[in-house]
Amino acid sequence: xxxxxxxxxxxxxxxxxxxxxxxxxxxxxxxxxxxxxxxxxxxxxxxxxxxxxxxxxxxxxxxxxxxxxxxxxxxxxxxxxxxxxxxxxxxxxxxxxxxxxxxxxxxxxxxxxxxxxxxxxxxxxxxxxxxxxxxxxxxxxxxxxxxxxxxxxxxxxxxxxxxxxxxxxxxxxxxxxxxxxxxxxxxxxxxxxxxxxxxxxxxxxxxxxxxxxxxxxxxxxxxxxxxxxxxxxxxxxxxxxxxxxxxxxxxxxxxxxxxxxxxxxxxxxxxxxxxxxxxxxxxxxxxxxxxxxxxxxxxxxxxxxxxxxxxxxxxxxxxxxxxxxxxxxxxxxxxxxxxxxxxxxxxxxxxxxxxxxxxxxxxxxxxxxxxxxxxxxxxxxxxxxxxx
Numbered sequence: 060x061x062x063x064x065x066x067x068x069x070x071x072x073x074x075x076x077x078x079x080x081x082x083x084x085x086x087x088x089x090x091x092x093x094x095x096x097x098x099x100x101x102x103x104x105x106x107x108x109x110x111x112x113x114x115x116x117x118x119x120x121x122x123x124x125x126x127x128x129x130x131x132x133x134x135x136x137x138x139x140x141x142x143x144x145x146x147x148x149x150x151x152x153x154x155x156x157x158x159x160x161x162x163x164x165x166x167x168x169x170x171x172x173x174x175x176x177x178x179x180x181x182x183x184x185x186x187x188x189x190x191x192x193x194x195x196x197x198x199x200x201x202x203x204x205x206x207x208x209x210x211x212x213x214x215x216x217x218x219x220x221x222x223x224x225x226x227x228x229x230x231x232x233x234x235x236x237x238x239x240x241x242x243x244x245x246x247x248x249x250x251x252x253x254x255x256x257x258x259x260x261x262x263x264x265x266x267x268x269x270x271x272x273x274x275x276x277x278x279x280x281x282x283x284x285x286x287x288x289x290x291x292x293x294x295x296x297x298x299x300x301x302x303x304x305x306x307x308x309x310x311x312x313x314x315x316x317x318x319x320x321x322x323x324x325x326x327x328x329x330x331x332x333x334x335x336x337x338x339x340x341x342x343x344x345x346x347x348x349x350x351x352x353x354x355x356x357x358x359x360x361x362x363x364x365x366x367x368x369x370x371x372x373x374x375x376x377x378x379x380x381x382x383x384x385x386x387x388x389x390x391x392x393x394x395x396x397x398x399x400x401x402x403x404x405x406x407x408x409x410x411x412x413x414x415x416x417x418x419x420x421x422x423x424x425x426x427x428x429x430x431x432x433x434x435x436x437x438x439x440x441x442x443x444x445x446x447x
Contacts, residue, residue, distance in 0.1 A: 062185055065238035066192065069178050072233050073196030076171065079226035080196075081203030082219070085285050085302045086211060090219045092286070095151035102407010104153075104160055105282040109403050111164035112396025116388035119169040128177070128384070129239045132170050136231035139166035143224055167227075172391040174237065176384045179375045181238050190368055194313035197364070201303045201310070208299020263377065265432050266370075267390070271398030272429035273333055273366060276340060276422040278402020279410065284343075287415045291347045301352065305359035312364035320369060328369045329433055335361035337426035344419035362426075370394070 087108075091101045119131050142163040149155040175193075182189045203226070210218040258264075285298045293301070312319075320328055339358040342351050370390060378386035402422075409418040 064236070065181060066185070066187070068233060068236035068238065069174070069181065069192050070195040072174055072230060072237060073178075073193060074199035075226050075230040075233055076174075077196035077199040078203040079223050079230060081200035081302070081306070082207045082223045082226065084281055085204050085298060086207055086216065086219050088282050088286050089211075089289075090216050091156070093216045094156075096153065096156070098283075098411045099407050100153055102278075102282055102403055102405075102410065104156055105278070106400045106403035106407070107157055107160045108164040108168075109278075109396055109399030109401075111161055112168040113392045113400065114396075115165045115169040116172045116392045116396070119173060119388060127239070128173055129237075132173055132237065133231065133234050135166045135170045136227070136234050139163055139170070140224065140227035140231050142166060143220075143227055146220055168391070168396065170234070172387040173384060174234075175371060175391075176375075176387045177237060177239065179371065179383070188317045189371065190313040190316045193368075194310045197306045197310040197313060201306045204302035204306065205299050208296045208302075211295045211299075260377075265434075266373065267393045269329075269333070269429045269432035270366070270370060270390070270394035271401070272425055272432065273336060273362075274394050274398035275402030275405065276336060276426040276429070277362070278399060278404070279406035279415075279418045279422050280340070281399070282403050282406050283410055283415060283418070287343075287419070288347070288352065290415065291352075301356055304353065305356040305363075308357040308360035309364040312360040313368060316364065316368040319365075320372060325369050325373055326433070328365050330430060332361045332365040332369070333426055333430040333433065336366075337423045337430075340419045340423035340426060344416045344423065347416075 087105065088101050091104055096104065119135065122131055142159065145159045146156070146163070149159050178192050179189050181187070182192060203222070207219070207222060210222065285302075288298055288301060289295075335358050339355045339362055342355045346352075371387075374386045374390045375383055402425075406418055406422075409421060413421075
């Protein structure tokens with residue numbers, strides 16, 4: 060019975076966390092535009108969300124030396140919800156929006172890598188599959204991307220802030236029930252082994268660099284996809300459906316992904332994911348008609364779900380048990396934080412200079428280049444050491 064309740068708590072956390080994200084990501088750009096921000100400002104503010112992921116997970120990982128994971132996750136969740144409320148008073152002032160966005164996303168970004176670590180440890184202990192726990196986050200994203208599309212169609216973007224705030228508080232509330240005892244750092248602070256020696260494996264840095272480029276290619280998608288498809292004649296409800304379709308494909312991969320990884324191996328999944336990501340952006344750039352736009356949304360199963368599931372398994376296996384939370388934090392901060400932030404900044408600049416189609420095309424080229432770095436990740440350590 061205890062294991063059942065612990066599993067339900069993990070499912071609920073992912074569901075509510077990604078409900079908030081499902082409302083946030085598709086409509087952050089349109090909401091910013093509605094309060095008077097231009098393309099460059101939208102890119103900067105989206106980058107602020109991503110860049111906060113560079114610092115926050117590493118700070119939280121360091122704080123594990125001094126406090127428990129329980130307090131970090133619960134405190135970070137509450138701080139994220141409270142700081143998000145400040146956006147109600149920011150109006151259209153860019154610098155106020157920037158400061159609040161950095162504060163809110165600093166706390167919001169810090170909790171997820173820690174919960175991923177708890178989930179992987181719990182799944183390993185209980186003989187469960189991480190992907191089938193994590194897919195409930197994707198379901199939450201679907202529910203709110205659809206729900207926000209309906210709300211925005213009927214009530215306008217004034218429904219954007221209240222909807223997200225509600226789910227941030229729900230995420231914080233359910234975090235009290237997480238199975239912290241599944242992780243060696245779950246309930247008490249302790250002295251951890253040295254982390255620096257783990258960073259001397261060059262394969263780790265090829266993985267992180269490749270992941271950064273892959274996520275950087277998503278910058279234009281997260282910041283401008285809704286604006287792009289609206290410019291091609293689609294309404295808010297259709298935008299929500301398109302985002303939801305992408306996450307349906309993501310859910311399906313998470314359900315079967317552990318089996319796919321076991322059968323085909325990490326390298327095949329990584330390379331396939333990167334190449335399909337490149338294809339996705341190129342098709343959006345060159346063929347924005349309804350049929351193609353719908354079809355390539357299913358490639359979100361590759362560009363996000365396949366990459367993320369393979370990466371979580373690889374990082375979890377790569378680091379010793381006591382340092383897995385730090386490893387997850389490093390992955391989240393450099394790949395999603397630095398990579399995503401650079402991508403959002405570049406997308407904002409490129410959008411204003413060369414337009415939407417060319418920016419998506421550039422994203423496709425970036426994802427293709429990232430594939431080359433994967434070759435270094437799968438070379439033997441001895442071969443890599445000869446390069447330096």
